[in-house]
Amino acid sequence: MELTCTENFSNAARASRDKVIFNDVRVINNLLNDEMFSIPKCDYFQTIQNDLQPFMRKVVTTWMLEVCEEQMCEDQVLPLAINIMDRFLCICPIKKQQLQLLGATCLLIATKVRSTNMLPIDLLSAYTDYSVTYEHISSWELLVLSKLQWNILAVTGFDYIDQVLERCSWGHESQFLRRHANTLVSMCYTEPSLIQTPPSVIAAACISSAIRGLKLSSSEVALRDTCNMLNVNPRTVEFLVGVIDNAVSKVAPSLTPTTPESKTTVQGYESPHYGQPETPTEVENIYF
Structure with missing residues (x-):
């Protein structure tokens, strides 16, 4: 039996306006109430991360932005991936050589949660010029999830x-x-x-x-x-x-x-x- 999916999602139509979601004030109230739980708790450059500088985060997050643009990821993927990264850095100190590995791992997690198409680990490794291996990303995925206690959903802009x-x-x-x-x-x-x-x-x-x-x-x-x-x-x-x-x-x-x-x-x-x-x-x- 032929099980290959031949659907083309490149020109997928957006869903029609949902009156229940956009007419109920409780939706925005719930977002406002929940957003405080997903805001990074500290300025980790000053308290947790001794080996990282703000410009390093800028370089890696811009790389993440470019990957999302290149792969035409949904708009919600990047904000969630960076939020996951920031919350992880508030908890776990890392070396500067591991920052891109963390960014790639967070992109993987975010696409699993808020994308119709997951970014393959092999592809993420290729975007790092293979400085990050498949084994690195797969092991760090479990590390990030465990440190965040699997609480990866977040309200973003x-x-x-x-x-x-x-x-x-x-x-x-x-x-x-x-x-x-x-x-x-x-x-x-x-x-x-x-x-x-x-x-x-x-x-x-x-x-x-x-x-x-x-x-x-x-x-x-x-x-x-x-x-x-x-x-x-x-x-x-x-x-x-x-x-x-x-x-x-x-x-x-x-x-x-x-x-x-x-x-x-x-x-x-x-x-x-x-x-x-x-x-x-x-x-x-x-x-x-």
Whole structure:
């Protein structure tokens, strides 16, 4: 019997709007109540990790971002993988030579939890130029899970994006808004200075920054609505928007939109142009 799956998920349609999820205020309340349990408990660079520096985390998380882009992983994979990594580093000290191994392991775990397609261990090993072996990743998977007591699920900034956009009239003002907001969420999770920032604040700032970047007329209304919905301080959001804009300016040669024909476009999103992920990694261009 032929058991080969021949379905093509590359152009899979998104599920229709679920009224139960997006009309019930308890969903957002539960996210806000649960997010505190998944925020890293400390600045591990100061307390736990004697051999690691913030720039090392930046290098590895950017490599993780490039791997997810190259493999077209779902948006929710990277924030969860980095959250798992941060929570593990709050508990277990490691050597700097093991940081990329940890990043690859967390990507494996995150794709098992929040992706339709798991990243194979052999592929993750290849992305490290085989400096990390199959045996390393498989053994560290058990180590990470045991240290976190198998509590790997977490509320991330990604979880709030659709909740906010689907509940507000301005949420559909641009077809690129969701895509840009999710891209900024991923970028925020690579920033060492935002390790202990609540996911709700990250989401609010990314939505606000995306709206301003797209030059939509509802920027002021969107900021007010988002802050009220997620119960965050507008001043905190404004400060974080500045951090996001500064991070974007470091990796984007130009914020001027270009024509879709001049770059790769996937489902209406102008995809970042990364090269093949390498070790150490180098960010090339991100276009918005």
